[in-house]
Amino acid sequence: MNAYTTARIALPPQPTHPNRQVGFGSAPVQPLSFFAAGSEIYAQGEKAGAFYQIEFGAVRIYRLLADGRRQISAFHLAGETFGFEADTTHHFFAEAINATAVRTFRVAAGVDMSRQLLPLALKGLSRAQEHLLVLGCQNAIERVAAFLIDMADRQGGLRQVELPMSRMDIGDYLGLTIETVSRVFTKLKEKGVIRLVNLRCVEIVRQDALRDMSE
Amino acid sequence: MNAYTTARIALPPQPTHPNRQVGFGSAPVQPLSFFAAGSEIYAQGEKAGAFYQIEFGAVRIYRLLADGRRQISAFHLAGETFGFEADTTHHFFAEAINATAVRTFRVAAGVDMSRQLLPLALKGLSRAQEHLLVLGCQNAIERVAAFLIDMADRQGGLRQVELPMSRMDIGDYLGLTIETVSRVFTKLKEKGVIRLVNLRCVEIVRQDALRDMSE
DNA sequence: CGTATCATTGAAACGTGTCAAGAATAGTGG
DNA sequence: CCACTATTCTTGACACGTTTCAATGATACG
Numbered sequence: 228m229n230a231y232t233t234a235r236i237a238l239p240p241q242p243t244h245p246n247r248q249v250g251f252g253s254a255p256v257q258p259l260s261f262f263a264a265g266s267e268i269y270a271q272g273e274k275a276g277a278f279y280q281i282e283f284g285a286v287r288i289y290r291l292l293a294d295g296r297r298q299i300s301a302f303h304l305a306g307e308t309f310g311f312e313a314d315t316t317h318h319f320f321a322e323a324i325n326a327t328a329v330r331t332f333r334v335a336a337g338v339d340m341s342r343q344l345l346p347l348a349l350k351g352l353s354r355a356q357e358h359l360l361v362l363g364c365q366n367a368i369e370r371v372a373a374f375l376i377d378m379a380d381r382q383g384g385l386r387q388v389e390l391p392m393s394r395m396d397i398g399d400y401l402g403l404t405i406e407t408v409s410r411v412f413t414k415l416k417e418k419g420v421i422r423l424v425n426l427r428c429v430e431i432v433r434q435d436a437l438r439d440m441s442e
Numbered sequence: 443m444n445a446y447t448t449a450r451i452a453l454p455p456q457p458t459h460p461n462r463q464v465g466f467g468s469a470p471v472q473p474l475s476f477f478a479a480g481s482e483i484y485a486q487g488e489k490a491g492a493f494y495q496i497e498f499g500a501v502r503i504y505r506l507l508a509d510g511r512r513q514i515s516a517f518h519l520a521g522e523t524f525g526f527e528a529d530t531t532h533h534f535f536a537e538a539i540n541a542t543a544v545r546t547f548r549v550a551a552g553v554d555m556s557r558q559l560l561p562l563a564l565k566g567l568s569r570a571q572e573h574l575l576v577l578g579c580q581n582a583i584e585r586v587a588a589f590l591i592d593m594a595d596r597q598g599g600l601r602q603v604e605l606p607m608s609r610m611d612i613g614d615y616l617g618l619t620i621e622t623v624s625r626v627f628t629k630l631k632e633k634g635v636i637r638l639v640n641l642r643c644v645e646i647v648r649q650d651a652l653r654d655m656s657e
Numbered sequence: 658c659g660t661a662t663c664a665t666t667g668a669a670a671c672g673t674g675t676c677a678a679g680a681a682t683a684g685t686g687g
Numbered sequence: 688c689c690a691c692t693a694t695t696c697t698t699g700a701c702a703c704g705t706t707t708c709a710a711t712g713a714t715a716c717g
Contacts, residue, residue: 290575293657298578300571313564318571341556348563349528355570356515356533360505362577363513363617367705394664402578404706409665426664426714442508582673609696619674624697641682641696 257330262323269310273317277333278310278347284327285391288319289399299400301354302392304381308347324391362402370401371411372441375421379431388429472545477538484525488532492548493525493562499542500606503534504614514615516569517607519596523562539606577617580657585616586626587655590636594646603644 259282262268268279268286279286281303288309289299300319303309312318334340361373374397379388390397394405401408412429415421420437422430431437474497477483483494483501494501496518503524504514515534518524527533549555576588589612594603605612609620616623627644630636635652637645646652 290571292575292579296579298575300574311564313561313568318568339557341560342554345556345560345563346528348560348567349526352563352567352570353528353533355567355574356505359515359570359573359577360507360513362574363614364507364511399578405664406666406707407705410705413665620696621675621698622673625673628697 257332259328260331262327262329264323264325264327266323268321268323268329269317270320271317275310275312275315275317277331278308278344279321279329279331280308281305282328282330284329285324286321286327286329287324287392287396287400288321290319297399298402299396300358301351302396302400304391309351311344311347324396367401367403367407367411368414368440369442370403371397371408371415372437374401375429375431376434376437376441379434386430386432386434387424388431390427390429472547474543475546477542477544479538479540479542481538483536483538483544484532485535486532490525490527490530490532492546493523493559494536494544494546495523496520497543497545499544500539501536501542501544502539502607502611502615503536505534512614513617514611515573516566517611517615519606524566526559526562539611582616582618582622582626583629583655584657585618586612586623586630587652588657589616590644590646591649591652591656594649601646601649602639603646605642605644 262284269275271290283305285305286303286309287299288301288303289297291297301309302324310317310321361370365373375388378390379385382388392400394408397403398405398408403411412421412423415437416423418436420431420433420440422432424430477499484490486505498520500520501518501524502514503516503518504512506512516524517539525532525536576585580588590603593605594600597603607615609623612618613620613623618626627636627638630652631638633651635646635648635655637647639645
């Protein structure tokens with residue numbers, strides 16, 4: 228058992244269904260599936276064959292190395308889509324970060340979804356490549372800055388940015404330790420670039436400065 | 443002018459055409475285009491709208507940061523396909539590493555290529571995500587080991603692996619400096635895991651050991 | 658209110674980067 | 688074909704950034 232599988236519940240709309248078969252099979256209506264914070268949406272090695280759109284909440288997509296190191300390849304927020312694979316098998320884990328609802332779209336055998344999936348795949352590819360640039364070239368400050376800018380943009384460019392994930396998640400996404408992430412937040416705060424409204428909410432005080440830092 | 447744009451020629455089959463319009467427009471036949479070592483196939487910001495299959499040679503796909511740092515997001519070898527984008531614009535540079543010939547497939551306006559492109563996009567996504575794991579979690583030795591294993595697998599799993607790219611290219615791909623790449627090669631050599639046949643050719647002496655290292 | 662979890666901060670260790678020199682390789686012209 | 692030159696690669700010493708380890712502080716939960 229590891230820290231990522233804790234599943235606590237206390238949710239918005241409906242009671243949560245840890246059972247992730249909810250909504251599968253009944254093709255036309257695509258009902259919602261609910262996931263508690265930390266619960267698994269799918270696992271590496273499982274059979275793929277559906278994609279998921281987030282109604283509310285947030286999801287982390289990750290892989291594990293044999294020794295437990297974790298790389299989060301993407302976060303997905305409300306409105307975004309994830310879960311399609313090159314293979315018929317999932318190569319990643321998907322977990323709800325918070326209380327999350329997803330709409331599941333099963334791909335029926337024999338039905339060609341290329342037209343719908345290609346833009347999603349290309350979007351994912353584009354994001355992954357952007358992330359490669361960050362991990363391959365940038366130092367801790369630049370990585371955190373890029374992350375905050377990205378989160379802000381995806382939340383409509385508001386000054387207040389919600390961070391649904393923990394420092395550990397951010398670290399595993401950016402290839403840094405939680406201590407380094409924490410130190411960078413402190414440094415950005417000291418420079419007056421951001422303000423920590425609370426642990427999970429950042430106010431971007433000087434967006435220009437942050438953008439400069441992110442490259 | 444930078445080191446990456448040197449274009450020297452002395453080629454296999456036909457005379458090289460530095461003009462990369464060769465083969466475009468003439469839809470049905472898809473003739474070959476030739477590129478000298480270091481020459482550009484397309485640039486960031488250019489209009490996209492085609493994809494390319496490598497007949498022979500090797501290609502690097504990369505982005506640049508404002509200060510000149512370069513992230514190579516992928517290498518492509520003979521038989522592989524690259525060049526499609528989420529957007530109508532290229533977000534990357536593509537350069538021939540060596541003397542290279544590519545077959546260009548123009549996507550005519552209004553024609554739906556989703557069915558053909560989706561598997562390619564998913565393959566690219568899968569590769570990018572694998573690479574993310576390497577850059578996000580692994581140290582220098584693990585990165586180089588993973589790189590060599592990948593190159594070996596893509597060349598049919600032979601003991602002798604050709605490395606068409608320079609140490610600088612490898613470094614920019616793995617998020618390391620050329621010095622670190624060089625030191626890791628030396629260390630792997632000392633451990634008897636690889637043998638440097640010459641600068642651009644590695645013999646994998648103990649594949650098991652290398653695979654262990656790559657994770 | 659007490660306890661577990663998560664985040665911050667500090668000091669020291671480690672790995673990789675930087676800078677500089679020398680060796681090997683490839684390309685050029687006699 | 689050989690020597691000359693430019694480029695690329697290797698190696699070493701040192702600097703720097705990030706990680707590790709450990710302790711303290713803040714926050715969420717029962």
